[in-house]
Amino acid sequence: MSNDPLETASQCRHYAMCKIDYLETGLCPSGPEKHYVAYYPQGRMDIYAALKRNLIPLTEGLIDIADTCTLCRICDKQCHFATGLRPLSVMKALKAEVEALKESGHSIHQPPQDEVLEELRQIVGPACATNDPAILITYANDPFPLKEMQMPRFVVLPASTAEVSFIVKLARRKGVPTVVRGNGGSVYGMVFTDGIVIDTTRMKDIRIDADNWTATVGAGVTSFDLQREASRLGFRVNAAEPAATVCGNIICTGLFSTWSASYGTFSDNFIDMEFVDDEGRVTHLSDPASPNLYAYQHRVMTPPAICTRAIVPLYPISNDEESLLVPFTNFEDAVRLARELNIRRIGLSIAVLGPHYIATFLSPTLELSQRLKQNLGNVFGIEYAVFVIADSYGRDAVKKMAGSVIDGPLLRKLMLGLPRFLGKDWIDLVRTYEGDHPPYEILCDPAAAPFIEAALQPTPVTAAEAVEEDLRQFYTSLYHKPQYTDGVWLSMHRIVSCRMGRHKHIFAFLVYLPADDIEMFNTLNETFGCTAKELGIDHDFGFITPMDMGKRAVYEYDYYLDQTSAKDKRKAAAVMERIVPWLDDLALTRKGFTWIKTFFSQGCVRKEGFFYEGFSKRTKD
């Protein structure tokens, strides 16, 4: 990774991982106090890049943003874990840049007086609505390759449903467009406006009703925060990307995860939702008079309204849950096992993973993950794996069905001993292994346990050997905490999945299709793979999770693009030209086939509406 501040700043992935305390480091101190994205490391990265490109003037907001950075180094730890970037150099450079502007006598730009802004401030308070360009710029772009920068006129931070309602009414009255950003984030290039950005980050109320098995969450509550709170009380929720909001995830993509194997997807994920419609009226899905958002429509949709609250189900946790990784030498067998487990109701969380996912999840650095990915298949024979979380009965069943498995303790050893696992001696020895069985079977053999422990020395210190020297102490203490090597905890909090965009921004294609259609899975892999190869794009199989008793599955294939490269942007456009018509056609002709283009923004629908034929009219545009 580069040490150049501008290069680092330009690579910020906008995954908002600096807005959740997922490493127990605490948060950037100014963020929770000021709430705007601009006061988090993500915002400061954007601001520094914008400043260097003369996109923003010196403002009081900018000075405050620079001054409130304490160089506490929390951002370096958080961002390194997720993306390998080291934002501290950017923070230092930003402070120096602003200081230099001040010292050079640069005039301080005053944002214009604005009637709408004054009214917004009356609704949310003076500190929570702004038109300062330094703050606006942090809501003006995201890493999606096909979206150009668009500066909003205002950013406003409501704290309640009532405030959202007033804002919407005001915007309607003044004819100003609005978009809503849960937690301020955006990665799909969809929440941009030249009007008002409504950032729901202050709406962080979580109410757990244990007797009723429900959690009520505000629009600014992240998946991580809810999962942590539910977990503290002995429950689990079906959560998606950790830094994304629960409401946002439900609305946008229907909230799917590997846990969808047991917890379902789309309308399975909520009990009720509260909205503010485009006239500012507050509605509830449970109200018979409210619009029917349960019905899937096979067309491109925009979000139905602003979701201000969701009531989601809580699930019990048994005290013997553990993760298992079942290695396979081929794709088909892995998919078959995953489906079979779902048919038999074995396992809570199920996913077919490829070497890229496995390597990325296990490795604290990009370099290590690339080496692991290279060796998993070539040396250890692990071309694919089925990741399962199950109780002890479930795990016994998986072992009976699959034979060799990497169980939770072994997975922990591999994570902690990874730098040595990829050592020359070990790799060389396994590479020349000539047995009839895949080499991973030796790894999984209980007889090998003392040898593996002696060889890998799986300790937090060993794991930390992989990172830069100044971060080793931090990683050592991090890996001393059992949850950071616990497959169950990591999976339910999803904090390693953010690493998928570590080497480049991830551009994911999501498809729902019949889980028994191996031929179609192969076609998807081949077509996505060949298209990427022809266009010169980094790419990899993402994952498959079976659901609905093994009848359907969600499938992900990922393209990786350098968000700062004009060439990669052109490639992304070429991808869309080729892939979109092909997937559109499959959605019209294949039973049970739907892709993200049409289910995006329809997260409240009943999954049955598109899982099964005959419940939505499907025609070409």
Next chain:
Amino acid sequence: MTFLTGGTGFLGSHIGAELLLKGEETFFLIRGNRKVSAARLEKILDWHGIDRALRAKAHLIEGELENPGLGMNPETLLRIDRIIHCASDTSFSERNRKRVWTTNVESLKAIMDFAVESRCGSFIDLSTAYVAGRRGGLCPEEPIESEGFFNVYEESKAAAEHMLLERCQDEGLRLTILRPSIVYGDSYTGRTFRFNALYYPVKTTLFLRKIFEEDIRERGGEKASEVGVAIEPDGTTRLPLRIEVCKNSGVNLIPIDFFVDAFFAVIENSSDGGIYHIVNPRQTKIEDIIDYTKNQFKLKGIWACGQEEFQRIPRNSLEQLFKRYLEAYSPYIKDTRIFLTEKTNPILERSGIVCPEFDESMFRRCMSYAVENEWLSLSI
């Protein structure tokens, strides 16, 4: 002029180098595009110390065995006197069956078509003594009468021999099949660039030793003690490893320099072709190799025993691991096959070629070379 396949492999490259040293114009068929193939050829000739002048006689044909005509122009094609076919996939593993079968059997059709097209008259095939398969006892220098095989390598090489015998007879091509046993490094220097076969069990043992010694020295030896590994007061390391052998079993080992000498002696003195074993008249007992290993590397606790010993005391975890790791080599550790050399012997005797004995000094030389070179196989 010789056309050589497999010229970047261990045996094939030694043959290629010897051909160049003898001043023979040699076409090397090497996989990959021109740039890659050329780099591979350069690398292997560097390893063999072939100088610039001699390299002028080395000609690269890049491509795959399966390509018709193998990319040669017809004029050059007709200048080929003989084909030496060394290209082979030596994996024993069933999981590589498809790959092994494609390389060792299916690609033969193309190479035979090429041989016929070139009208070269002589086809020399590098096979293996282990085409004998599960047949125990005496193995003659004759076509195989299969009694099953220990692995896909043996099976595919036997199938290749059958194909060649049939096709060469049909086409009137003279066929010479050479069947070496297990080849190790140079008998004078120990030099090699492949550390499989003989080397693999030793390398595995030393890896185990290293791991557990580190555990003892640096972390109190908890894991080492779980499997009974200890460092003795005299500095030796005790590895409790029993290795299963059969009564009267042994392994047939020949050094690469003997192999090369024998190979050329046979092909230059077998005007009618035929099948020839290039083997050691003396089998080396596994017990001896174990002793050599213990002596050279200061080890204790390793010993050879019969199957009944494991019925008495089941394998410990270290032994289970070792067995699993070395399962592919098991038939060769427990080998009772005796390879007859009625045809080869007179040729070697006339040429004054004698297979060196695989004694402790030979073992020490080879393993010292391996250790000094960190068991690094040449990556081609």
